[in-house]
Amino acid sequence: MTPSPRADVLPWRPKAGEIPAAPGVYRFSDASGRILYVGKAVNLRQRLANYFQPLRSLHERTRHMVLAASKVEWTVVGSDVEALQLEYTWIKEFAPPYNVKFRDDKTYPYLVVTLGDEAPRVMVSRNRRIPGARYFGPYPKVWAVRETIDLMIKAFPIRTCSDSSYRRAMQTGRSCFPGQIGRCGGPCSHKVTIEEHREIVEQFVAFMASHDRRVITLLQREMKDASDAFEYERAAKIRDRIQALENVLEKSAVVLPENTEVDVFGIEEDELAAAVQQFVVRGGRVRGVRSWVVDKELDIAAGELVESVLETAYENEPPPREIVVPVLPDDAPALELWLAERRGRGKVSLKTAQRGDKAAVLQTATLNAKQALALYKTRRTADYVARTQALTELQDALGLDEAPLRMECYDVSHLGGTNVVASMVVFEDGLPKKSAYRKFAVAGTVDDTESLAQVLRRRLARLDEDERTEEGEGDGTRPRRRFAYRPGLIIVDGGQPQVQAAARTLEELGIHDLPVVGIAKRLEEVWLPDDEFPVILPRGSEALFLLQRIRDEAHRFAITFQRQKRRADIGTVLSEIPGLGPTRSKELLRHFGSVARLRAADVEAIAEVKGIGPQLAETIVARLASSPAGGGRQEDEA
Missing domain, CATH: 3.40.1440.10 (GIY-YIG endonuclease)
Structure with a gap:
């Protein structure tokens, strides 16, 4: 509209x-x-x-x-x-x-102990409303719960069979099938009484709630007593239980001091979506991990996103006493009161972590969120139905005669006006075709729009040619195509200025049948050359997701090339310094870790490097000062 x-x-x-x-x-x-x-x-x-x-x-x-x-x-x-x-x-x-929409707001599997039953059972369930049950988790996958149960029932043999199997076994006096194969330790196995089984269940729950090594110490003492009494078979069984508990503890690493009860949220977001990783830490150990993806329709602040995430996370379960988040919402005190009501007892504290152990856990959660977002994008791109839908949506939204089966996207990158480069990435049928990617060194201009125009002229000059060059004369090798066939859509990374520059270039070359659009980062607006306002694609649309993926890939490819040229340039500068050979050059870069740190270093700092004396250090500083450095942050995109 x-x-x-x-x-x-x-x-x-x-x-x-x-x-x-x-x-x-x-x-x-x-x-x-x-x-x-x-x-x-x-x-x-x-x-x-x-x-x-x-x-x-x-x-x-x-x-x-x-x-x-x-x-x-x-x-x-x-x-x-x-x-x-x-x-x-x-x-x-x-x-x-x-x-905000929570795309993957699914229920997660829990390890459940049905304490309300006559003979409590341990099982996997997503149902959070079992009367009298005790829950542990959530776990990221069902197999993770089953693995924990397999280890725990070796240490605490309790009931695993279904209610119908239990009733049948107790009525007939014949052990349930899991009990016959050693997979159930309940009264239905006829190896323990209901009272003895209840005691083992309580030990099971106590260990799961605390992961206290004192349980292992007690079992070690019991094993020694059995061995001293020549009860070697019982000692061997206790030994196996100890090993099972050690395995459980190994899989639940200590990340914070004992008695720490905290949930840590890592969030990684882009313009369209955010991935959330919730680390559930109890007793200082990560007991469960929950992850989901958020679709963002409006451009909301990080604090608002955190608020929405917490409201969803604690919709059906009480929060812990402490919650660590990347940023605090503006109305954090009100949110703390709301969370305290959900908890039902005591206060809930919202915090950020800048240093220390909790900051390390937050960093790990954020890293996992970053990987989850990348995986989400990859899986969505690989979905054939989604790709087909994306191409159809693009055709309709942009008014194209046919779906753009081949799309080329261009991006310009430079470092403060130096090392200007550009990239061309190609997507065919909604998938990247990396063999068709091209990179360009741009000379004679530092203006983004002129750089873009120069690159398009170089590419489009070959649009109607045979576009083939022989790799050898008369040697029988196959001809190599430079750019292959015509694209169905040209995409430039940028807004109105960039797309208008691209359209002018097409007009100059007499090309009137190639559609061109621009996608502006941050707002994710899709611009057509002659329109005053951008095309607005729904935030959750497959078309916008595909355009974003192509643009990000072009940006990545351009930045990679720009950094390669920068490293080559600094290598050239260093190689021209008398007395500074390849070995000392490598030692310099290894010592400082980056070109930026080397350029910022003074004579004294450089002289500390192995093999570099004060006189050579002065020469290096003077040479670097006279060579183009770019200045600031400036991996700028068109």
Whole structure:
């Protein structure tokens, strides 16, 4: 939906004086009454004013949402906590399309001990509502729970058979089948009484709850007593139980001091999605890991994302006393009170971790989240149905005559105006074709749009040629194609300036049948050359995901090439210094770890390197100072 020049004032916008300056929850809805977005605010008037700024100043997707809406309503509440509770309730009830969506918010497997039964049973279950049951986990995979059970029942032989098998065994006096093969240690195996079995179950639960090594110490003492009494068979059984417990402890590494009860959330996000890793730490050990992926429709702050993640994580289970997150939400105190109500006893503390053991666990969780996000993207790209849907959506959204089976994406990268390079990556049928990737060194300009135009001229000059060169004369080798066949879509990394530069280049070359679009990072807007406003693809659409994947791959390929050239340049500079051979050059780079650190080092620091004296160090500093360095951070993208 494109706004008209006079659309900066929405006809349904309430007057500022009508909106209370009090805490509350607001909801945008469309003409059919569908709730589009639910949010909360400490001050409704201030918060809603953000949505009614001039449309051009709004984030593109926020503008899309307010243009789709036909009214906004609000409900005033008494406190921040009440606002949080009401927002949570409405999001669950209405599932607004512009709120955060939890794509993989599935139930996770738990190790369950049915303490409410006559003879408690250990099993795997996703059901969190078994009366009287004790839960341990969650576990990332079912096999992880089964592996733990296999180890634990060697140490604590308790019931594993089904309720029907148990009843049949107790009625007939014949052991249940798992008991016959040594896989069930309940009363149904007729090796222990109900009372003896209950005692073993309590030991099982106590160990799972604490992973206390004192249990092993007691068993070691019991094994020694059995051995001293010449009860070698019983001693051997106890030895096996000790080994099983040692195996369990090895698989549950100590990461924090004993008695630490904390959940640690690692979050990795991009413009479209976020991956969450929840590490459940009990007794200082990681007892469970839970992961899911979040689809983001609006561009929300990191604190808002954390808030949504915690609301989902503790929807059906109580939180621990302490929760470590990457960033604190703005209304962290209200969220702590809401979490305390979910817990039912004591306070809940939200914290960030900058140093120490908890920071190390947070770093590990974040690393896992980063890998999970990459895996999510890879799997989604590999899905044939999703790829077909993405190409069809692109054809419809961009008005193409046919689906773009071959797409070429271009990106420009440089370091502060030096080492300007560009990349071309190719996707065919929605998958990367790395053999067709090309890289370009750009000379004579540091302007992004001119660099892009130069690269496109070099590529498109061969568009209608045979595009083949012989790799040998008369030697029978196959001809090699430079660029293969014509693309169905050209994509440039950037917004309006970049896509317009690409369109001008096509016009100069007399090419009128190649569609070109740009995808702007951060807002993920899709720009066409002659349009005043971008095409807005739904955040969860396969088409936008594919465009993002192509753009990111082009950026990665360009940056890799740019860094290679930079390393080659510094190698050339060092090789030109008298008295500094290959061995000393390598020692310099190894000592400082990076080109940036070497350039920043003074004479004294360089003179400390093995084989480098004060005089040579002065020469190195002077030579590096006279060579182009680029300056700052500046791996800039077009």
